[in-house]
Amino acid sequence: MNHLFRAIASALSLLILSAATVSAATVSAAGGWDDDYEKALARAKTEKKLVLLDFTGSDWCGWCIKLDKEVFSKSEFKTYAKENLVLVEVDFPQGKRQSAKLKAQNEKLQQEFGIQGYPTLIVLNSEGKKVAQLGYEAGGPTPFVAKLKELQKSE
Numbered sequence: 001m002n003h004l005f006r007a008i009a010s011a012l013s014l015l016i017l018s019a020a021t022v023s024a025a026t027v028s029a030a031g032g033w034d035d036d037y038e039k040a041l042a043r044a045k046t047e048k049k050l051v052l053l054d055f056t057g058s059d060w061c062g063w064c065i066k067l068d069k070e071v072f073s074k075s076e077f078k079t080y081a082k083e084n085l086v087l088v089e090v091d092f093p094q095g096k097r098q099s100a101k102l103k104a105q106n107e108k109l110q111q112e113f114g115i116q117g118y119p120t121l122i123v124l125n126s127e128g129k130k131v132a133q134l135g136y137e138a139g140g141p142t143p144f145v146a147k148l149k150e151l152q153k154s155e
Contacts, residue, residue: 032082063118
C-alpha cells in the first residue's frame, strides 16, 4: 500500500510540474514573448521586423521586474510590439524551472552578446544583426518606444 501511495504521489507531482511549466510558457507567449531564439529570427526575417532580446532575471532582478511593470506590461508598448517587433525573453531565473535546452540556448546567447548584467536589451534587425543595446530607462513606454522607432527608421 505504501508503494502504491508513493507511485500516485510521484505521478501527481509530475502532473503538477508539467501543468506549471505549460502555464508559465502560455503566460509568456500570451504576452507576445517567445523563448525560442531561432524561431524568432526566422519569424523576424519573414515579417521584416526587429527582434528585441530581453536578457532578464525575471523572478529576482529588481530592475527587470520594474522594466516589465513600467514598459512591457503597458498597452502602448504591447501595441507597438505586436506590429513591429519579435519579442524574445532570454531568462536567467533563480526560482523557475527551465529545460536543459532552454538553459543552454540562453547561456550561449549571453556569451554571444557579452551580457554582463540584467536587464540588457539587444535589438537585432530582421537579418539577425545587432543594431543596438539598451537597458532600463525611467519614463515608461513612450521614450522606450520612441527609441525603437528611431532604430526601425535606420534599418
